[in-house]
Amino acid sequence: SPSSHGVPEVGNPPAFPMTRRCPFSPPEEYRALREQGPLVRVRLPSGQHSWVVTRYAEAKQVLTDPRISTDPTQPGFPTTNPESCEAGQRPEGQFIDMDPPEHTAYRRMLISEFSVRRINQLRPAIQRVVDQRVDAMLAEGGPLDLVEWFGLPVPSIVICELLGVPYADHEYFESRTRTFARLTTDPAEANAAVRELRGYLAELVARVEREPNDGLVSRLFTERVATGELTREALAGMAFLLLLAGHETTANMIPLSVLSLLENPAALAEIRADPGLLPGAVEELLRFHSAVDWVAFDRMAVEDVEIGGQLVRAGEGIYVLGASANRDERAFDRPDEFDIHRGARNHLAFGNGVHQCLGQNLARAELEIALRTLFERMPTLRLARPVAELPLKSDSAIFGLAELPVTW
Numbered sequence: 001s002p003s004s005h006g007v008p009e010v011g012n013p014p015a016f017p018m019t020r021r022c023p024f025s026p027p028e029e030y031r032a033l034r035e036q037g038p039l040v041r042v043r044l045p046s047g048q049h050s051w052v053v054t055r056y057a058e059a060k061q062v063l064t065d066p067r068i069s070t071d072p073t074q075p076g077f078p079t080t081n082p083e084s085c086e087a088g089q090r091p092e093g094q095f096i097d098m099d100p101p102e103h104t105a106y107r108r109m110l111i112s113e114f115s116v117r118r119i120n121q122l123r124p125a126i127q128r129v130v131d132q133r134v135d136a137m138l139a140e141g142g143p144l145d146l147v148e149w150f151g152l153p154v155p156s157i158v159i160c161e162l163l164g165v166p167y168a169d170h171e172y173f174e175s176r177t178r179t180f181a182r183l184t185t186d187p188a189e190a191n192a193a194v195r196e197l198r199g200y201l202a203e204l205v206a207r208v209e210r211e212p213n214d215g216l217v218s219r220l221f222t223e224r225v226a227t228g229e230l231t232r233e234a235l236a237g238m239a240f241l242l243l244l245a246g247h248e249t250t251a252n253m254i255p256l257s258v259l260s261l262l263e264n265p266a267a268l269a270e271i272r273a274d275p276g277l278l279p280g281a282v283e284e285l286l287r288f289h290s291a292v293d294w295v296a297f298d299r300m301a302v303e304d305v306e307i308g309g310q311l312v313r314a315g316e317g318i319y320v321l322g323a324s325a326n327r328d329e330r331a332f333d334r335p336d337e338f339d340i341h342r343g344a345r346n347h348l349a350f351g352n353g354v355h356q357c358l359g360q361n362l363a364r365a366e367l368e369i370a371l372r373t374l375f376e377r378m379p380t381l382r383l384a385r386p387v388a389e390l391p392l393k394s395d396s397a398i399f400g401l402a403e404l405p406v407t408w
């Protein structure tokens with residue numbers, strides 16, 4: 001049984017989470033933390049202490065070690081927002097917060113839906129969505145905000161089509177996702193947004209029960225709920241996770257990627273001349289930006305475990321700093337350089353171990369098709385505002401640009 005609940009509060013460690021101030025870099029403090037050691041103590045907003053993992057090898061160890069759990073209902077589990085209605089909770093079906101074997105059962109229901117083969121079959125549909133958004137931008141004329149016109153709608157439409165969620169509701173679910181992903185939102189407002197979204201997805205499940213469609217949620221209803229394998233609540237929880245993870249992550253990565261390529265014209269010219277370089281460039285973009293950082297990587301030791309020479313006791317909380325691990329000089333040469341030739345596929349932007357991103361093949365396909373099409377069809381695309389003046393989503397759980405004004 002756990003010998004302690006939470007990391008003992010010793011000294012006055014740095015406040016966590018830390019803030020990004022530049023679109024191309026993790027929080028500045030990460031470099032010093034990484035030098036300090038692979039495992040460093042931090043202070044959460046509640047005053048509770050936690051460990052953070054700063055280096056690549058230890059990050060991978062933590063993400064793959066069965067003695068380290070992701071179940072937030074356990075005493076001592078770390079939270080950056082104790083007032084959230086989700087703190088210490090795990091709604092039914094939220095398998096990102098489950099350990100094996102419970103997690104495995106959910107993952108099995110979904111794995112073939114997100115396989116390389118299945119995602120390749122979706123490529124024409126993704127291409128159609130991307131082309132429609134480029135048509136809309138060309139019709140509108142520049143300057144316009146690429147986040148609003150392209151970055152957000154592409155993954156949002158794609159995940160709606162895949163799940164069978166009506167895209168007509170996009171403003172509803174996108175605005176509530178933004179509200180609760182913002183770390184500075186008033187807790188009451190954030191909690192209301194989460195409850196509304198959960199209610200929306202419960203209603204969606206009720207709707208597919210009445211009127212089946214050809215989306216994934218409806219299919220899971222027919223194949224798993226109707227057979228008694230899954231409850232309605234668990235299906236709504238799965239749909240919540242898939243809808244949020246499916247749009248908010250890629251929506252930030254597309255504009256960040258466009259910005260990086262515009263700022264690296266030599267790399268962009270190479271990709272244009274040889275589109276075969278694009279998949280490698282996408283891996284580097286994922287590593288370099290690490291838009292999903294610690295927020296997905298909350299963990300707790302359930303047995304005593306040694307990490308980077310430090311004993312972590314059962315009941316102690318750990319956050320993996322994915323954005324720091326992806327800039328670890330022990331794992332990547334010249335880690336702060338953007339280099340499309342480095343072969344970055346071993347990055348941790350999608351995590352590692354049993355929770356490694358279920359949607360990674362979809363995210364890669366969306367990024368490849370979006371970037372290739374955008375630069376092909378808008379060859380003179382350029383920034384309409386200097387980089388230093390771009391508004392950042394520094395206060396969001398998933399990093400991104402609040403706006404990317406472009407013209408052509």
Ligand code: HEM
Nearest residue numbers: 096245246249250253292296349350351355357358359363
């Ligand atoms: C898990 C990142 C796109 C669905 C994760 C994790 C990361 C991540 C880091 C691991 C969390 C952990 O270890 O606990 C990203 C990034 C994306 C992206 C950077 C875009 C560039 C997507 C998309 C979907 C998706 C498009 C589509 C549905 C999921 C799901 C999980 C997950 C369901 C939980 C997997 C599990 O617990 O077994 N993602 N993701 N993600 N992602 Fe993604």
